[in-house]
Amino acid sequence: MEVRFNYQQANQDAFRAMLKLEDYVKTSGLDATLLEFIKIRASQINGCAFCLDMHTRDLRKMGETEQRIYLLSAWREAPFYSDKEKAVLELTEAVVRISEQGVPQDLYERVRAHFDEKEYVNLIMAVNTINAWNRLAISTGMFPKEDK
Template sequence: MEIRLDYMKVSPDSLQTLLKLEGYVQKSGLDQKLVELIKIRTSQINGCAFCIDMHTKDARAMGETEQRLYLLNAWREAPFYTKSERAALALTEAVTKISDAGVPEDIYEVTRRYFDEEQFVDLIMAINAINCWNRMAISTGMVPGDYQPAAHK
């Protein structure tokens, strides 16, 4: 596979816009391991190999277990996720596939049990951010494999 075009060179402003959105998510106070699970699950749904590669590497660098990463696409059947993570993953799937059924009331209610109003908005921003990154990566043909995570604290 070859990259179709390097959007970062063609349109640096588009990259800066995505980075601003990413910066918002990073400063939101959401647990960073949860944010990585959101990024991976969204990327699985969207079929973004580049982002799956990137975010599984980032999650591992943060100490995420192989077992939880391997079973993320079957999180409902796996006992390795907390109730709050399950709520966030259900919201992730609903927002990513929003044209299917919107965000059903039961998903909203369960998510709100674990996340306050501001955190709920932050979750939506995190989900929207990775959906934007996925769409850019898939549309421009970004190729997985070369990404190396930065050292995490």
């Protein structure tokens, strides 16, 4: 596999704009583990190997258990996630797949049981940001480097 081109070098203004979004999300006050869960779950749905590799590594460095990382794609069947985490994962799936059914009212209410309006917008911004990173990585042919 070969990367098609380095999008950071090809369009530095676009890359800086993405970094501003990323910086906003990182400093929004949302829990760092939840943010990595969002990044991993969205990247699983979008099929972004580059981002999956990066964010699973990041979450391990943060001290998250292998089991919770491995089971993120099957979070509904795993008893290791809190109601708050489940609400965020379900919201992530709904926003990534927004054209299928939007964000149903009952999901909105489950998320709002844990987050105020500002935090809700921050969650949406987190999903939007990783979606954009996924699309950049996939469209430019980025892939993870193999461990040796």
